[in-house]
Amino acid sequence: MIKGLYEAHLPVSNLLNSIKFYKKLGLKIAYQKEKLVFFWIEKGHSWLGLWETDKVKIPYHPSIRHIAFKIDFENLKQAKEWLEKKGIPVRTSFRFSPEKQPLVLPNNPQAHGAIYFEDPDGNSLELITPLRLDFEEDFEMMTLDEWFNRGKVH
Template sequence: MIKGLYEAHLPVSDLTKSIDFYTNLGLELAHKGESVTFFWIEKGKSWLGLWETERVETPYHPSLRHVAFQVELHDIQIAKKWLEERGVQVRETFGFKPEDQPLVLPNHPQSHAAIYFHDPDGNSLEFITPLILDEEIDFSMMELEEWYKRF
C-alpha cells in the first residue's frame, strides 16, 4: 500500500531565504503562500513544506527536523562538490568530518551511502542512496572510498 514519502515539513525563520536555498538545490516550487511554501521533490509524488515561524531554534530531536533526499549513486559521489558550488557546506556527522564524506551506513539488512548538510535554519538534510538491499554484511560505518576498496 505505501509507496514512498509524500511530504515532509520543516520550520524556517525566513521564507524568502529558504526559497532561495531549496531552489538552489534544484527543487521545483510547487506553491508559495504567505507563511508556507511547498517544493516538489518528485513532481506529483513527494514534496517538502516550509513553514515560516519565529521559533525554529526550539530544542528538538534531530529526526523531527530531518529530510533525506534520495539520489543516484553517481550523484552521491559528486554531492560534496555539487553542494559547495552552491555555497552549501557539508557538516560533520557520526564523527565523520566533511572531507570524509560521503559515508556508508550499515543499516542492516540495507547499506546506504549518505552525505549531510544543513539548510539556513539548521534543519538536517541528507542525500542518500541505497548500496545493498536485503543482504546482511557486517561492517562499521566508513567512507564511501573505503567501501569501494573493501566491497
Template sequence: MMIKGLYEAHLPVSDMQSSIEFYQKLGLELAYESEKVSFVWIEKGKSWLGLWEADQVNIPYHASIRHIAFHVEAEDIIKAKGWLKERGIEVREAFGFSPERQPLVLPNNPQAHACLYFKDPDGNSLEFIAPLRLDHVEEFEMMTLEDWYGRKD
C-alpha cells in the same frame, strides 16, 4: 537533477513498540528496530519512516523532526559534495566524520546507505542518501564511501 525524491522522514514517538505496531497495521514493513530508534519501510528500498522514542513528543523542535533525507542515486552521491560546493553549501560533520571524509556508508542492515550531511539556513539537518544494495550486508562499522568501494567482500 541530483534529488530523486524524499528518502526518509522522522517522527518522535512516546512508545516504540506501540508505534511499530501502529505503522505495521497501516501495512508498513519493519526495516530496523532498536530501543530508541526504528525504521519502517513506506516503499521498500525507496523510502522509510524513522521513529524516535522521546520523553516528550509535543515539543516544537524535537531533533527527530528537524531532519530529512533526499534520495540520490549511488553514482550521484560521489559527485554530491562538489555539487553542493558549487551552490555555496557546506557539508557538515556527521557521526565523527569530517566533511572531507564524506560521503560515508551507514550499516543499516539489511541495506547499506551512502550518506552526505549538510544544513539549511535554519540549521535543519539535511542529508543526501543513496541505497547501495538491498541484499544482506554483513555487519560492518561505519566507513567512508571510498573505503566501502575499496573493501573486499
C-alpha cells in the same frame, strides 16, 4: 496501500531566505502563501513544505527537523563537489568530518551512501542512496572510499 512518502515539513525562520536555498538544490515551487511554501521533490510524487514559524527554535534531533533526499549512486560520488559549488558546506556527521564524506551507513541488512548538510535554519539535510539491500553483513560506518577499497560493490 501505502505507495511512498508524499510530503514532509520543516520549520524555517525566514521563508524568502529558505526559498533561495532550496531553489539552489534544484527544487521548484509547487505552491506558496505568505508563511508557507511547498517545493516539488518529484512532481506529482513528493513535496516538501517549509513553514515560517518560531518553532524553528526547537533544538535539532534526528526524529525532527531532518529530511533525506534520495539520489542516484552516480550522483553520490559528485555530491560534495555539487554542494560546495552552490556554497553549501557539508557538515560533520557521526564524527566524520566533511573531508571524509560521503559515508556508508551500516543499516544492516541494508547499506546506504549518504552526505550531510544543513539549511539556513540548521535543519538537517541528507542526500542518500541505497548501496546494498537485504544482505546480512555487519560492518562499521566508513567513508565511501573505504567501502570501495574493501571491494564492496554497488
